[in-house]
Amino acid sequence: MLNYTIRRLLFTIPTLLFISFIIFLLLDLAPNDPTGNLPMTITPDVREKIRESLGLGQPIHIRYFKWCVQFFVNEPLNIVEQYFDITIGQGDRLRVSSWSTRSPVGDLIAERMPQTLWVVGMSYVIGILIAVPIGVYSAYRQYSWFDQTGTFVSMVGFSVPTFFTGVLMIVIFSVYLGWFPSKYDTLHVVTDWESFVFQVRQSIMPVSVLALFNASTISRFMRASMLDNLNQDYVRTARAKGMTERIVVLVHVLRNSLIPVVTVIALGIPQVFGGAIITEQVFSINGLGALLIQGIQGADIPLVQTLTFIFAVLIVFFNLIADILYGILDPRIRYD
Amino acid sequence: MRMKSILIGAAAALALAPAANAGRGDAGHVNIIYWQAASILNPFLSGGTKDVESSSMVIEPLARYDENGNMVPWLVTEIPTVANGGVSEDLTSITWKISPGILWSDGSPFTSADVVFTADYCMDETGGCQQLAKFSDVTNVEALDDLTVKVTFGKPKPFPYGPFVGGESPIIQKAQFADCMGAKAPECTEQNFGPHGTGPFRVTEFRANDVISMEANPHYRDPNKPAFATLTFKGGGDAAAAARSVLETAEFDYAWNLQIDPAILTQMAGAGKGTVVSAFGTGVERMMVNLTNPDAALGDKRSTVEGGPHPFLTDAAVRRALSIAIDRNTLAEVGYGAAGKATCNVLPAPAIYASTANDECLVQDIAKANAILDEAGWAVGSDGVRAKDGVRLSILYQTSTNAVRQDTQALVKQWWSEIGVETELKNISASVFFGGDQSSPDTFQKHFSDIEMYTNLFNGTDPEAYMNSWTCAEIPNPGNNWLGSNMPRYCNPAYDALSAELSGTADIDERARIAKAMNDMLMQEGAMIPLVHRGRVSAHSNTLGGVVLNTWDSELWNVADWTRN
Numbered sequence: 097m098l099n100y101t102i103r104r105l106l107f108t109i110p111t112l113l114f115i116s117f118i119i120f121l122l123l124d125l126a127p128n129d130p131t132g133n134l135p136m137t138i139t140p141d142v143r144e145k146i147r148e149s150l151g152l153g154q155p156i157h158i159r160y161f162k163w164c165v166q167f168f169v170n171e172p173l174n175i176v177e178q179y180f181d182i183t184i185g186q187g188d189r190l191r192v193s194s195w196s197t198r199s200p201v202g203d204l205i206a207e208r209m210p211q212t213l214w215v216v217g218m219s220y221v222i223g224i225l226i227a228v229p230i231g232v233y234s235a236y237r238q239y240s241w242f243d244q245t246g247t248f249v250s251m252v253g254f255s256v257p258t259f260f261t262g263v264l265m266i267v268i269f270s271v272y273l274g275w276f277p278s279k280y281d282t283l284h285v286v287t288d289w290e291s292f293v294f295q296v297r298q299s300i301m302p303v304s305v306l307a308l309f310n311a312s313t314i315s316r317f318m319r320a321s322m323l324d325n326l327n328q329d330y331v332r333t334a335r336a337k338g339m340t341e342r343i344v345v346l347v348h349v350l351r352n353s354l355i356p357v358v359t360v361i362a363l364g365i366p367q368v369f370g371g372a373i374i375t376e377q378v379f380s381i382n383g384l385g386a387l388l389i390q391g392i393q394g395a396d397i398p399l400v401q402t403l404t405f406i407f408a409v410l411i412v413f414f415n416l417i418a419d420i421l422y423g424i425l426d427p428r429i430r431y432d
Numbered sequence: 433m434r435m436k437s438i439l440i441g442a443a444a445a446l447a448l449a450p451a452a453n454a455g456r457g458d459a460g461h462v463n464i465i466y467w468q469a470a471s472i473l474n475p476f477l478s479g480g481t482k483d484v485e486s487s488s489m490v491i492e493p494l495a496r497y498d499e500n501g502n503m504v505p506w507l508v509t510e511i512p513t514v515a516n517g518g519v520s521e522d523l524t525s526i527t528w529k530i531s532p533g534i535l536w537s538d539g540s541p542f543t544s545a546d547v548v549f550t551a552d553y554c555m556d557e558t559g560g561c562q563q564l565a566k567f568s569d570v571t572n573v574e575a576l577d578d579l580t581v582k583v584t585f586g587k588p589k590p591f592p593y594g595p596f597v598g599g600e601s602p603i604i605q606k607a608q609f610a611d612c613m614g615a616k617a618p619e620c621t622e623q624n625f626g627p628h629g630t631g632p633f634r635v636t637e638f639r640a641n642d643v644i645s646m647e648a649n650p651h652y653r654d655p656n657k658p659a660f661a662t663l664t665f666k667g668g669g670d671a672a673a674a675a676r677s678v679l680e681t682a683e684f685d686y687a688w689n690l691q692i693d694p695a696i697l698t699q700m701a702g703a704g705k706g707t708v709v710s711a712f713g714t715g716v717e718r719m720m721v722n723l724t725n726p727d728a729a730l731g732d733k734r735s736t737v738e739g740g741p742h743p744f745l746t747d748a749a750v751r752r753a754l755s756i757a758i759d760r761n762t763l764a765e766v767g768y769g770a771a772g773k774a775t776c777n778v779l780p781a782p783a784i785y786a787s788t789a790n791d792e793c794l795v796q797d798i799a800k801a802n803a804i805l806d807e808a809g810w811a812v813g814s815d816g817v818r819a820k821d822g823v824r825l826s827i828l829y830q831t832s833t834n835a836v837r838q839d840t841q842a843l844v845k846q847w848w849s850e851i852g853v854e855t856e857l858k859n860i861s862a863s864v865f866f867g868g869d870q871s872s873p874d875t876f877q878k879h880f881s882d883i884e885m886y887t888n889l890f891n892g893t894d895p896e897a898y899m900n901s902w903t904c905a906e907i908p909n910p911g912n913n914w915l916g917s918n919m920p921r922y923c924n925p926a927y928d929a930l931s932a933e934l935s936g937t938a939d940i941d942e943r944a945r946i947a948k949a950m951n952d953m954l955m956q957e958g959a960m961i962p963l964v965h966r967g968r969v970s971a972h973s974n975t976l977g978g979v980v981l982n983t984w985d986s987e988l989w990n991v992a993d994w995t996r997n
Binding site for chain 2: 145146198200282378382394
């Protein structure tokens with residue numbers, strides 16, 4: 097297992113380098129321009145100077161190399177320096193900087209991580225907590241009214257886009273009832289009970305919109321996996337041995353059914369970090385998803401490049417975790 | 433809960449109205465929402481409207497434009513003119529006299545050295561200053577004494593109010609930015625996110641592309657202003673959500689640039705919590721006619737003067753027919769509501785420059801358009817499309833991707849089909865269309881289409897630079913890397929002569945006459961087909977007082993005068 101893990105980890109290095117190069121090429125080939133969204137009153141020759149000052153005049157391999165140095169050497173060193181409060185070497189090195197804010201991309205990401213993890217992460221946890229029991233009971237009572245309702249709700253949750261459910265919730269709960277704020281306040285700090293209540297109030301709508309979507313997907317997986325296992329021979333054996341129905345379902349069947357679901361859940365975690373582009377936009381949460389979409393619209397190549405690459409790293413990493421978890425949960429699977 | 437507290441606050445404010453807003457900070461907190469979030473508070477490094485306007489509450493220019501487009505002294509004692517001796521007789525220099533006693537938000541005095549530094553900062557070759565055009569022809573900026581600054585130009589400037597006037601050209605503090613010159617400018621994150629200013633507010637926290645917190649500047653020159661102690665400038669979401677948060681939920685007090693379906697905006701305003709305000713500047717949604725041949729077969733000569741004239745758009749009758757077949761009032765109503773009105777000029781404002789000579793196009797006349805084309809020999813073929821000598825009236829009509837523009841395209845296509853003109857529609861993502869990527873065939877400068885549509889405008893009130901856009905030298909072509917603003921590729925020596933005359937004339941009435949003549953020449957020769965004079969639409973809460981929507985400068989120009997009522 098350890099050998100396998102190490103081999104896989106080593107293999108991720110060329111994979112990630114290749115991914116970073118592809119992302120860089122794609123972004124470079126896209127006919128986007130960082131001065132494209134500026135007001136028309138800025139004259140063409142000034143625009144040309146702006147492009148030059150951003151380093152767009154240099155050949156692509158040099159720009160790629162510079163980015164690699166900034167991302168793989170300078171940024172990690174910077175994190176180490178900030179964390180341990182020390183200075184390594186010169187201490188003043190070039191970091192990956194966004195074109196639109198002219199500030200280090202690392203700082204932007206760090207600033208947005210809390211609200212993304214809170215809202216999207218919370219919705220993922222709640223989604224799982226709702227989905228697992230629903231999936232289990234739907235499978236156990238297949239074709240009952242509960243199963244039918246569950247299927248209907250998850251189909252709705254899966255197929256109705258979040259930009260619709262989000263706006264619908266705002267219209268109902270913010271405009272008509274006035275219960276919750278329609279805009280997320282990122283400056284809000286939880287210090288006491290009252291501020292915590294406000295934090296809950298401002299998170300309820302985005303979290304529930306996303307949780308509905310997550311729960312729909314996961315509950316379908318859970319149900320399908322339970323159905324596969326309920327008809328297995330070992331279940332009949334367990335019942336024949338006189339075990340209670342509770343133990344048969346919750347211990348024997350559930351444990352075995354969770355194996356594929358855990359993989360699905362692990363593979364979904366990178367999406368938590370990726371933020372929820374649309375939901376963040378609807379509620380003005382301004383997390384990582386909103387950062388990415390703003391970067392794309394403004395042709396902020398260093399920002400988009402860095403964010404997409406970080407997502408790629410997370411996806412590769414959680415793929416590995418999922419594979420290892422699979423091996424741990426299912427003793428029949430051995431990689432060595 | 434928040435709404436309730438706002439209402440209670442409003443009630444309290446009403447009860448104490450005379451006393452409530454007497455002093456600095458008495459009105460509490462104000463929330464502003466811009467659906468495009470501010471990226472940086474240094475307009476020299478980002479010319480985006482959101483960045484210019486958010487920073488305008490902190491850093492200020494020497495003079496501003498008011499809501500009528502008149503210049504008002506802001507940090508100076510008066511507007512220099514030839515009459516008061518502030519502008520030299522030969523029009524090559526202007527001398528600004530700074531009002532005494534102005535302090536930066538850190539308490540240090542505001543002096544001419546800061547003004548000189550600002551000019552050096554922007555004019556630095558390696559800095560990539562986005563407001564460089566404001567400093568065009570400036571050869572020297574010097575401090576005559578602590579409160580006097582002299583700007584010298586390399587040639588006579590009849591309108592010397594480019595540098596240090598208006599929201600795009602504010603003054604930054606020398607002490608703070610001294611180490612941020614040129615190539616180092618982008619590295620000064622701390623300075624760019626929290627500039628010291630002379631304005632009514634100062635930054636307490638800046639989160640790029642998200643939110644800014646500000647507090648009243650304790651050193652602001654008027655001891656009783658601003659009325660608000662703290663301010664939140666939130667960004668993100670979309671225009672409809674911003675409108676909703678002011679007009680329906682009252683979470684925010686002011687929302688900027690609400691370019692949404694006019695019907696929806698009216699419905700939201702019906703909730704009675706806020707007011708929609710609009711004002712007109714110089715923006716005109718127009719079609720740029722391509723007078724050169726965009727045929728792909730021409731290769732490198734495509735859409736250039738060398739590639740030869742356009743097969744049918746060089747016929748004045750065709751351009752006139754296309755123009756009068758359009759119902760501009762419908763376009764304005766459907767797409768822009770209160771923020772649009774039909775126009776037949778590319779120079780619709782300020783009022784002294786607005787011509788009335790081209791108003792034929794205000795009324796749609798399909799029959800007349802058909803008659804014009806018949807008369808010019810364009811006969812309807814078996815496919816319903818007019819043709820002459822084997823040339824069919826088939827138009828590729830491109831614009832940027834934007835719901836209103838696509839509606840406009842669809843309507844125009846319908847009207848043109850009624851006069852026997854075939855139209856193919858195309859829309860391109862704004863960052864590509866308005867971007868300058870040399871390798872992309874879809875930029876508006878390359879104009880590889882017959883007709884393209886977008887809005888153009890000019891800042892401030894002087895149209896000289898704007899009207900110079902259509903001189904022969906401004907034609908984009910491969911030789912100048914497609915940099916140029918003469919999209920129609922219009923070239924007329926008479927027009928160039930008027931342009932030269934304008935640059936040598938200082939008298940305002942005379943300038944108006946020349947600018948009008950230039951506008952009329954462009955319109956009557958059909959180089960462009962203007963459609964809609966576009967205004968700005970914003971909304972403010974009914975509890976917010978003192979808002980004066982200004983399209984000539986930053987919308988937040990008078991934020992110091994805002995109150996709670």
